[in-house]
Amino acid sequence: MLTGTTNAMAHMTGVRYFLPQLTTLRFANMGGIDPDVFGRQLKELKSFDETTWCPYWNAFAQTFEDQARRRLAQGVGKPDQDTQDLMIKAVTYYSVSAWPGTTPMR
Numbered sequence: 001m002l003t004g005t006t007n008a009m010a011h012m013t014g015v016r017y018f019l020p021q022l023t024t025l026r027f028a029n030m031g032g033i034d035p036d037v038f039g040r041q042l043k044e045l046k047s048f049d050e051t052t053w054c055p056y057w058n059a060f061a062q063t064f065e066d067q068a069r070r071r072l073a074q075g076v077g078k079p080d081q082d083t084q085d086l087m088i089k090a091v092t093y094y095s096v097s098a099w100p101g102t103t104p105m106r
Helices: 006-013 021-031 035-044 050-074 081-098
Strands: none
Touching: 021 035, 021 081, 050 081
């Protein structure tokens, strides 16, 4: 980070290399996401730049949100546990997109 090469290196290694393992566990546990899946997603993301970071995580969030909304449209009354789990995943991915919240898009 001090040398300004973190993002350049992330293009080769993915962002996971630069984040503590606790980051993976924190967000995976928060959203009920398999830590291996979330870790792979971090590894596949090749930039910390918000123009890459935010849309990447928002796409996952939108997928879960869309699934939850479809289930809500089909059901009547209180959402079932599966629908709630989908919404929790969506909120988690939106939270990751906004993390650490220090730039305009985040």
